Amino acid sequence: DTEVTQTPKHLVMGMTNKKSLKCEQHMGHRAMYWYKQKAKKPPELMFVYSYEKLSINESVPSRFSPECPNSSLLNLHLHALQPEDSALYLCASSQAYSGQPQHFGDGTRLSIL
């Protein structure tokens, strides 16, 4: 079992739907990350939160909206997604300074109809 928990494990949504992905960690980490992973590709960084503040946005389209309500939770709000957004969305956490191991959840498999 991973120490980073993501829900739901699978999500199918239409292009007009609004949904949210959730991530939770209880390791006391103050940095949290969202990644997108396509099949047979490495994870691609989307967003980084440090001390509950957005510190890195890798030019992600506005149809993805991250939120960090507290130090243990990270959400990714989805709206008007495109079929090419179908992917595995991974959450990770780490200590909030450079060179620290990131711990990943098992992801949410998202399919856009």
Place this chain on the structure above:
Amino acid sequence: QQQVKQSPQSLIVQKGGISIINCAYENTAFDYFPWYQQFPGKGPALLIAIRPDVSEKKEGRFTISFNKSAKQFSLHIMDSQPGDSATYFCAASGNTGTASKLTFGTGTRLQVTL
């Protein structure tokens, strides 16, 4: 300059053999080099990591060799087992202040045969 190049793309090794995966980087500001193992349907799991002040690190059957002057590092899996069959990603990160921004290699699919 942010890329991490990984090879081979795929690898087939017999049970008991040695699996070797290589990575190279350009950015000399990178100061942390982890390896991740990913099974189908799972997230990447940290396997082993090294910092550039060390040339080798061993944990069980897994060893990282690091060559700072060549800007290369490699993962060696000794006595490879079928349960090691997975995708392996090398990664590198530099000083971003309050977070650890990873740059991943392209991945190596390892298959260990009986």
